[in-house]
Amino acid sequence: MTGTRGVDLSIAPLGPDGGSTRGAYRLPTTTRGVIELGPVRIDDTDPLGLARRSHHI
Secondary structure, three states: OOOOOOOOOOOOOOOOOOOOOOOOOOOOOOOOOOOOOOOOEEEEEOOOOOOEEEEEO
């Protein structure tokens, strides 16, 4: 997994009251061992594309 670009998941707006959602993608598991994931980055963008905010979790 080292050096891979990652994946982009498009998630619908959660609304003014907030909320939660889940996104998933498959990991290559053809070989056994420890698979390191992260860091995870979440990008928030307004509908017009004027503002953007990133979070590392």
